[in-house]
Amino acid sequence: MVRVFYFTANGEDVARAAEVLTAPEFSVTSPPTLEQLLLDLTDASAEQTQRMVLCAIEHPCMPSIKLIDTLRSCFPDVPVIVALKAGHAPALAEALQQGASGFALVGEQYWTKLPDMIREVLGKVSRRCTRPDIRGPAQPNGGITGEFHAPPAGSNALSKQLVRLREEESARIARELHDELGQALTGLKLDVAWLQRRLDKLPQAPVVSEIRARLELMLKCIDGTVAITRRICTELRPAILDDLGLLAAINWQADEFKKRTNVPVELSLPAAEPALDPTCTTAVFRIFQEIMTNIARHANASHVRVTLAESDKHLQLEVRDNGRGFDQTALAGREALGILGMRERARACEGVLTIQTAPGQGTMVQLRIPLAHRPHS
Numbered sequence: 001m002v003r004v005f006y007f008t009a010n011g012e013d014v015a016r017a018a019e020v021l022t023a024p025e026f027s028v029t030s031p032p033t034l035e036q037l038l039l040d041l042t043d044a045s046a047e048q049t050q051r052m053v054l055c056a057i058e059h060p061c062m063p064s065i066k067l068i069d070t071l072r073s074c075f076p077d078v079p080v081i082v083a084l085k086a087g088h089a090p091a092l093a094e095a096l097q098q099g100a101s102g103f104a105l106v107g108e109q110y111w112t113k114l115p116d117m118i119r120e121v122l123g124k125v126s127r128r129c130t131r132p133d134i135r136g137p138a139q140p141n142g143g144i145t146g147e148f149h150a151p152p153a154g155s156n157a158l159s160k161q162l163v164r165l166r167e168e169e170s171a172r173i174a175r176e177l178h179d180e181l182g183q184a185l186t187g188l189k190l191d192v193a194w195l196q197r198r199l200d201k202l203p204q205a206p207v208v209s210e211i212r213a214r215l216e217l218m219l220k221c222i223d224g225t226v227a228i229t230r231r232i233c234t235e236l237r238p239a240i241l242d243d244l245g246l247l248a249a250i251n252w253q254a255d256e257f258k259k260r261t262n263v264p265v266e267l268s269l270p271a272a273e274p275a276l277d278p279t280c281t282t283a284v285f286r287i288f289q290e291i292m293t294n295i296a297r298h299a300n301a302s303h304v305r306v307t308l309a310e311s312d313k314h315l316q317l318e319v320r321d322n323g324r325g326f327d328q329t330a331l332a333g334r335e336a337l338g339i340l341g342m343r344e345r346a347r348a349c350e351g352v353l354t355i356q357t358a359p360g361q362g363t364m365v366q367l368r369i370p371l372a373h374r375p376h377s
Contacts, residue, residue: 002122003044006030007037007067008056008083013106017054020111021118034067041075051075052122054104057084057095068098079125081118101125177233185229189222238285245273246281247308250288254306257292268307274315275372280349284317284367287342287353291319291365294338299323299363310371317367325357342367 004026006014014030021028031037037053044051055067068080079101096103102121104114192215199215202208241249247269254265276284288306295301301323308317339355342365346353351369
């Protein structure tokens with residue numbers, strides 16, 4: 001079976017594709033987001049399933065040009081067919097130059113041709129993949145099942161891509177919260193202030209006092225919601241990380257931790273910003289956030305020491321607490337999600353995350369990732 005991942009926002013096109021790409025030869029699914037598409041492709045790889053992507057030439061989440069580039073990085077052996085309607089082909093040539101395996105016209109007079117188009121593309125890719133000088137001997141059945149696995153190097157690329165997508169989505173949500181909800185709350189606050197001014201011109205009466213008291217409560221509620229919105233936006237994507245860099249962001253997070261817990265934090269940071277690309281800078285900060293959150297929730301510590309240092313072309317983050325520690329082998333799945341997330345971020349940057357702990361012995365979490373080469377001055 002060939003699993004066809006149709007990346008499009010048009011549900012009717014997905015339904016028509018499913019009608020013509022019938023089982024048992026084909027299986028059609030439509031991931032709603034790019035992140036889900038990458039995850040589904042990974043699952044299909046683990047299942048030894050033959051895979052291909054059919055993508056709309058323009059998608060609200062990502063144009064096909066960028067999608068092809070992403071898939072070439074993460075799944076270089078997965079063929080991509082660009083789907084377009086007649087007359088909507090200005091970006092087709094660029095998509096083919098980027099590495100698309102072919103294109104298919106979709107529409108009422110073209111749907112029946114889609115299965116043959118996919119078979120033709122898969123056949124070409126199969127012949128290319130099974131040449132002895134490129135991929136070794138052909139499979140006995142002449143098929144390409146198993147030939148579409150991303151190489152081990154693609155695993156890091158996928159991890160990095162998923163981390164980047166999560167951060168981009170967090171940044172987008174933070175912007176929308178700040179812009180849309182912030183603007184709406186500001187408008188409400190102005191309306192309440194206008195009502196208060198109008199009340200001041202009315203004769204004093206019990207009902208007026210009641211309304212004024214209720215408006216005061218509304219103002220406090222609005223101010224509280226504004227503060228919550230600002231905090232959520234900061235947690236989704238702290239502006240200080242983008243504006244001032246990793247060192248300032250770690251300082252800020254440590255101060256926030258001290259304010260919440262009254263636990264002193266001893267910081268040892270380098271004088272200059274580490275030479276990291278933006279994705280790894282974000283990963284280091286997110287891992288640090290997760291570590292500090294876990295300490296606040298579970299450690300019952302009275303002291304935390306944070307060390308960030310460069311050595312041997314690597315950046316090393318080490319966080320030690322004198323809390324109660326834990327038995328790593330006894331972690332339940334839900335409790336381990338935070339640790340799994342930290343390891344995933346570390347792996348995306350070709351780094352290693354290690355944890356040393358035992359009940360009553362405190363915890364040490366160490367992150368070690370390679371540094372980028374600094375340009376010569």
